[in-house]
Amino acid sequence: MSRREPQFNQQILVDTTPMPDHIPKVDEIGTTSAPLTSAAYFIGDRCKAFNDDYMKCKVEANGRGELECLKEGRKVTRCAASVLKDINTHCLQQFNAHWECLENNNHRLWECRKAEMNLNSCVFEKLGLKKTIPGTPENVVPVHLRPKQQYAQYSGPQY
Amino acid sequence: MGVPFEALIPYGIIIGMFGVTGIGMGAVKYFSNDGKQARWNRDLWDRFGLTILQQMMERDYRLTGTKRGQSTNVVAPKGFEVSNPWKLEKRIY
Numbered sequence: 001m002s003r004r005e006p007q008f009n010q011q012i013l014v015d016t017t018p019m020p021d022h023i024p025k026v027d028e029i030g031t032t033s034a035p036l037t038s039a040a041y042f043i044g045d046r047c048k049a050f051n052d053d054y055m056k057c058k059v060e061a062n063g064r065g066e067l068e069c070l071k072e073g074r075k076v077t078r079c080a081a082s083v084l085k086d087i088n089t090h091c092l093q094q095f096n097a098h099w100e101c102l103e104n105n106n107h108r109l110w111e112c113r114k115a116e117m118n119l120n121s122c123v124f125e126k127l128g129l130k131k132t133i134p135g136t137p138e139n140v141v142p143v144h145l146r147p148k149q150q151y152a153q154y155s156g157p158q159y
Numbered sequence: 160m161g162v163p164f165e166a167l168i169p170y171g172i173i174i175g176m177f178g179v180t181g182i183g184m185g186a187v188k189y190f191s192n193d194g195k196q197a198r199w200n201r202d203l204w205d206r207f208g209l210t211i212l213q214q215m216m217e218r219d220y221r222l223t224g225t226k227r228g229q230s231t232n233v234v235a236p237k238g239f240e241v242s243n244p245w246k247l248e249k250r251i252y
Contacts, residue, residue, distance in 0.1 A: 012244035019240075030235035032222050033205070033215035085233045095231065103229055104196045107205070 026074040031084050034099040037107055038116075039087055041131040042123055047079035083129070090126035094119040110149045113158040120144075193227040217244075 019025070031039070044051070054072040058065035087095050098115040105111035123129050136142045147157045188197055198205065198216070207216035207226055216226065221242050223230050 006246040006248040009246040009248045011247040013247050014242060014244050016241045027233075028235040028240045030222055030230060030232035030239065032219040032229045032231075034229050035231045081233050084231070088231055088233065092231075099229065099231070103227070106196070106198050106200070 023070060024074065026077050027081065029077060029080055029084065034103040034107060035084075035095065037102055037109070038095060038099040038119065039084055041133070042087065042127070042129040043080045043083045044134075045129045045132065046083050047076065050075045050079045083127075086127050087123060091119060091122040094122045109144070110152050113144065113149055113152070116144060117158075191226065193225055195227050198227075 029036075050072070054069060054076045057069040057072045061068040094115065098112055098119045101112035101115045102109070109116065120131050131144060133142050133144065149155055149158055152158070192198075201216070204214045205216055206214070207220065219228060220226055221239060222228075222232075222235060
């Protein structure tokens with residue numbers, strides 16, 4: 001997209017030089033993969049504008065996105081952090097249940113629909129964020145709301 | 160002409176060793192996954208490895224210190240922001 005990805009990389013480099021002082025600091029997200037997967041659609045719901053803005057900036061920066069889109073990137077990080085903080089504050093129990101289920105099921109969302117329904121309803125009540133899957137056709141039930149999950153270990157009614 | 164029992168001892172040992180292998184492999188899998196179900200069919204985005212850049216499980220390792228550890232902390236521990244690996248490649252032209 002905005003820069004050429006390295007091909008056939010055989011090594012990695014860890015550069016421990018911190019960012020220079022004139023660049024404003026932002027705390028990195030400390031949430032790991034399973035909770036991030038669980039919260040992804042809520043982050044997408046609240047932060048869509050920031051995320052789209054960042055991607056647009058990267059495309060338009062024409063290869064210099066790492067330098068020129070730092071401001072947009074900080075907004076993306078702060079917005080995601082705000083969503084995770086709210087979920088941690090208001091829906092921690094359902095959140096933990098869902099990501100622990102994901103962690104035990106190879107991070108497959110369709111194995112954990114019951115926990116997901118609890119989390120979705122809690123987040124919608126407390127935070128007003130709604131899970132929508134982008135690109136779902138108008139005339140079908142979104143896959144996370146279907147009672148039967150075709151590929152789940154138990155494919156019958158989930159809740 | 161019965162078969163003397165000594166003739167069957169090697170077979171007993173062989174079959175017993177299958178069991179030892181199975182228990183040993185199971186134990187290795189259990190402890191390397193912190194008692195959780197193993198991840199499988201992962202792609203480069205998910206995978207764990209310290210030589211080539213691999214993404215999410217390696218990031219989990221840097222955040223929590225264990226391969227399968229998870230955390231819901233909003234703020235990363237100090238030093239995480241400078242431990243991010245860059246991909247290197249040989250020059251091809």
